[in-house]
Amino acid sequence: MKTITFYSYKGGVGRSLALSNMAIKLSQLGKKVCLIDFDIEAPGLQYKFSNDYKYEPVAGNKGLVDHIYKFSNEGVLNDSIQCIVGHLVPKNRNYAVIDIISAGDFENDDDYWKKLSVMKWSEMFYSAKPKGTQFFLDLKAKIQKEIKPDYLLIDSRTGITDIAGITLKLLADKVVILAVNNEENKFGTKKVVNALLKADNHEAKIHFVLTRLPYPDSPLEKAEESDLVKKWRDQFNLGLNSAFITFSSIYSDRGLQKDESLKINITKGSERITLDYQKLFSTIFDETLNVENEDSTIKIIKEADELYEKSLTEEDKSKKLKLLTDAIEIYDKKPEYYFERGLIYLNIDDFKSALKDFEKSYEQQPDDDFTKYYLAIVNGKLERYDKALEYLNDPFRFPQFYHIKSTILILNKQYDEALNIINTGLDLYPDEDYLLNVRAELYRIIGEYKKGFEDIYKAIEIAPNTGIYFATLAELNLLNGEASDFYLNLNLALSKGVTEKDIKNAKDVYEKVRTDQKFIDLLERYQLQQSKIFEE
Structure with missing residues (x-):
């Protein structure tokens, strides 16, 4: 069992998310993984997996805080840890289940916070006969014996605390330290790294990760980034034990500011941060994965x-x-x-x-x-x-689902159902321009042109450079007897990149001007073919 602690002096640097991405990659490789949420004052590691894994807590939703409290305040050491081990069950059936010792039932149980506030830390570590060190070594031994994971990943508490000391010095074979580039992080991270390197019993290798860097778009910016990493290296007096520490970077990702989702093997398109996590994974785990008996x-x-x-x-x-x-x-x-x-x-x-x-x-x-x-x-x-x-x-997690469902209902001529879906979507997302456009198209189909105009004008106000919205407006113009406005807005639509495929669904409207020379000339100007609009 290899034990790896993920630590940061301050929160908000992507520590738990990095750990979660490493865990899911190991799960994909079929490795048996156990996680411990040691960030007991700001718990919730299981939430990082909510989109890809189903969290199944142990009966009673007990966790690490319950286990520590029972020993520190009641003097009872559980014979087994199975009573605090939950599971993260992957939605992908080919991945391995991840075992997790959560912090406890912090969301629904007031006793969690009471236990946390009265735990006898000083007696565990600073009394005449401290038993804290042996307690946590016992926890690690029971994990190895009962769960038998290939990897134990620990999400450490932030700051310079007893818990951080336990997770960094006592339990870890390797330490991953994450920080962002500011003075607070420099101060705290320097103290922790130097303390680890100077420790007499230091054996754990350290990997430092500078996170949330802006991606360099020019050679000058790349050189500035290299200089920044060098300055961080210089913070750590590497002459002491330089062989024990390595460095890498993780760039910022706008998507994570909206939704902290797993990114190491994304399925929704290319993202830079995916490559950063892949490199981090190789740095941390390749040494242990590339063994002869792999x-x-x-x-x-x-x-x-x-x-x-x-x-x-x-x-x-x-x-x-x-x-x-x-x-x-x-x-x-x-x-x-x-x-x-x-x-x-x-x-x-x-x-x-x-x-x-x-x-x-x-x-x-x-x-x-x-x-x-x-x-x-x-x-x-x-x-x-x-x-x-x-x-x-229903229910849908994103507004795009209302759009596609209503579009399919319209194509299937289920207009009442389509209108209900669109209205529900716009109640939740009133400024989603593509939902306004699809409702305008529906109003055009059922002949409620006034309502259609109201929606499409609002959509254009929100997204004035979207060509298809001008095509919808043009179609409403033509059906409403406004021929000159029809050509004006169709010209705008085509100038903004609208193609035959974009307007084909409304070919019954364009059939009305199919032989109109002005329509023919407009298509020729933008090198569009009538046959592609009117083909069956």
């Missing part, structure tokens, strides 16, 4: 992952497609491989191939909302509307 399955998965990760930064669609196909041929049990390839097939209008890939992704990860979303889209493209709707059950 089983062939893990080697195969790693080879496939390398191809998948390369595909995330490849812009050429044909090359990207080949990388993903090669990854799937090597290892066919990763839903993200199929999902990413399905997106490419969808983008090139190969809907049947996209459907097969999204179905394979869904088969392996049936609870993933975005896989359901794209299954609905592809089935809609293939005019399998009833099948598409099977994947779109």
